Amino acid sequence: MFSKILIANRGEIACRVIKTAKRMGIATVAVYSDADRDALHVEMADEAVHIGPAAASESYLVAEKIIAACKETGAEAVHPGYGFLSERASFCEALEAEGIVFIGPKPKAVRAMGDKIESKKFAKDANVSTVPGHIGVIENADEAERISDEIGYPVMIKASAGGGGKGMRIAHSRDEVRDGFDRARSEAKNSFGDDRVFIEKFIVEPRHIEIQVLADSHGHCIHLGERECSIQRRNQKVVEEAPSPFLDEATRAAMGAQAVALAQAVDYQSAGTVEFIVDRDRNFYFLEMNTRLQVEHPVTELVTGIDLVEQMIRVAAGERLAIAQDDVMLNGWAIESRLYAEDPYRNFLPSIGRLTRYRPPAEISHSDAVIRNDTGVFEGAEISMFYDPMLAKLCTWAPTRPAAVEAMGLALDGFVVDGIAHNIPFLSALMRHPRWREGRLSTGFIAEEYPDGFVPEEPSKDALAVLAAVALSAELLRKDRLDRFADRVAPHNGALRRDWVVRLGDVYLDVAVIDGMASMPLELDVSIGGADPVTITTHFRPGDAIWNGTIDGRRVTAQTRPVLNGIRVDWQGYSVTARVLTPRLAELDRLMPVKQAPDTSKLLLCPMPGLVVSIAVAEGQDVKAGETLAVVEAMKMENVLRAERDLVVSKINAAPGESLAVDAVIMEFD
Structure with a gap:
């Protein structure tokens, strides 16, 4: 060793x-x-x-x-x-x-399988089912257009080297091929130093399911079941799980057998992943083989109990696998959520800056629940523009999928990140999405369910009640604490009064305290919005970032942050500013004017901190809606900024090669 x-x-x-x-x-x-x-x-x-x-x-x-x-x-x-x-x-x-x-594997296997074009040729020769497409390097955009026409739209333009969603574009028509080809080549070159791309048929409503293989240098190769990786955005995986809620035993066995056969054909040694596209009828097609450890490997470890990194090290040291195929058992269900430094409210654009607070939920490992957080950052760390925006991989395991989903929802609600924008609100909302909970997935899930980006839905009546209960209890405990520190009697500031109004955004809810004291630990019986009484219990202390407790017997984890004259409550993807008011203050509050947002319709603002790759227009130029204005690179991804309407460029404020802050003015319009 x-x-x-x-x-x-x-x-x-x-x-x-x-x-x-x-x-x-x-x-x-x-x-x-x-x-x-x-x-x-x-x-x-x-x-x-x-x-x-x-x-x-x-x-x-x-x-x-x-x-x-x-x-x-x-x-x-x-x-x-x-x-x-x-x-x-x-x-x-x-x-x-x-x-x-x-x-890792030997150079022969890396060369054969690590190159997406060569791997498809190899898989075809080995009688592995492959996606229809052009297996070969595309030299220029003209050739890309011709090949795409022959294959039939939509097509996937994909980098031959690397992975992780970099250098990938979907073209739904001939008009989209040329720009997609140029962007894919540019991203591939910047990310992997290799600008070769190929084109294949894009399967509509596909599921992305991959098989984990493990092989030693003595001819022993096994598979460790599958992972479902269908929740993707811009071809980048966001949520993964093991096993897949879609596969049956026959399909799992067939995919596993093909994956092992392919690995053995190239004398594979180490951990590797054979990725497949699976259609609605469970037909599967070889996509690629990743000759490395996958980002999502923890979910396989959680359902098999096998440490893949340890196995890779032992195989590299020449040891034989101590695991036979019959030893591999899939136990329970595991889910991984990738936490990214990106703003879900601004179409998931990258975010950089300092982590002023970074407090993951506590890791646990019990027979009925596991919480695991693989991370490379810490509170006070700087998130730069130079690397992938992933902050952490939060994983949960439970005996069943519903229990694992519920555990993930609670863990996300208790994951505190401040200082940068992040995708926790989106992930938290996803955990309660009906289609996700039912396992009706495809790689187009996010695009289909959030076509205009992530816009949190309006809280339901039940959700408003939970948010109001958290806000009320936190505020009453704060008032009680202030009174005790000031050695005054609580009723002087109304902490024990029975009638309140909780404002959540633009919604005002009348709340009646029926029984209980505003002291720690808190137990209150309240009626919210005239509904039947519910009991609120919590050990929350003023200043805590996390509110843990029960509301009418339901376990709730929410985040609280102080704001002017109130608190912000984040729960299950909802984020509201809450103010707990007396009835008279609520009456006056309704009369306050609303501040209007400034008009930025005549400005192109940099949507994220990044590097200007190119400016596609000139001052005085007429531009039509949909035309490219500029390209900005951030965290290894190129973002094309397009005109939202017909306009005339009056002034250009930025130049290629310039680094810009978020909301910096790139150009102005008449």
Whole structure:
């Protein structure tokens, strides 16, 4: 077994590998760029080596710097994580030439399967079912248009190298092919250093289901069941689960057999994933093979009890798998939610800045519930524009899918992140979405259910009652605490009065306190909006970020943040500003004027902090609705900004190569 390994990655996956290595008694070496000098993975490792500037192309993607770090520290092996150099055969070969072990498959398998074009050719020759398409490099946009016409729309334009949703575009018509081809090539080059793309048929209403394989160097290969990864946005997975709510035993067995056969055909060694597209009739087609550890591997670990990182290390050290196919049992249900630094209220645009608060729910591991949080950040950390925006992977396990979904909802409601925009409100709302709960999924789920981006639905009557109960109890406890600290009698500020009005946004709810005292722990019987009385219980203390308690016997976890004259309550994707008022104050409050938002219709604002890639128009130019105005890159993704209406460009305020803050004015219109 190795005595020291280097992790050629950053963020949560580097931390994840370090945890298993430490448990195995293996020393670890981290590498870091200028932007990651104070990162969590650097702190966790036994040693750390600086490898260059913040840009990945000058640090994490430079194989020579990784090898130099191995020589400097005496690391015997390298775990690549995912992304960066994890699927680059030349990196594997360079390590081999230096006598350093690559913790992953051999270069032959990486080359055969890591390249999306070559893997499809190989799979076709091996009689694995593949998606119809053009298996070959597309040289230019003209050729892309011709091939797309032959395949039939819609088509998927996809980078040959890499993954993670980078370098992928869907074209529904000939008009969309050229721009999609250019954007896919540009993203692929920036993310993977390889601008080759191919085109295949895009299957309507597909489900993305993948099989985890595990193989050693002694000819032993098994599969560990499937993961459903259909909840995606811009081809980037957002929520994954294991097993799939869609597969039956026959389909699972057939997909597993094909995945194992493909792995054996390339003499695969290590953990890998064979991805399939599955249609509504459970017909499945080979999509690609990822010759690395997948982002979503924790859900497989939770339902099988197998540590995939440990198995990768043992296989790389030459050990035989101690697990037979018959030993693999799928136990219970696991769900993973990816927490991203992005603003769900602004079409999920990236967000950067400092994490002023970062408090995940407590990790637990019991026979009936597991909460696991794989993360690479901490409170006070800086989220930069240079890398993937993922903050953490929150996972829950329970004996059944409904229980795992319920556990995820509670865990998300208790996950506190401040300082940047994040997608927790969206994930929390998703957990109560009827279609998600029923398991009626497809890769188009988010686009279909949220066509205009994430706009929280108006709270139902029951939801308003929960939000009002949280706000009322928190405010009464605050008033009681102030009185006790001031050594005054509580009734002086009305803490024990029986009639209140809770304002939630524009909704006013009359609340009557029927029984109970405003003291900790709190137990109140109240009537909200004239409904039957409910009992509120909580150990909440003023200043707590999390409100935990029960409302009419229902367990509730919500977040509270103080605002001027009230609190903000976040629960299940709802976010409301709540004010607890006396009836007279509520009467006056209704008379207050509403501040109007400024008119920005004649400005193009930068929607996220990012780098201006190109300006597509000139001053004085007439532009039609839908035409490209500018392209801004943030966190390795290119975002095309288009005109929302016909207009004339009067002034351009930004230039290509310029870094802009959110809401910076890019151009002005007449």
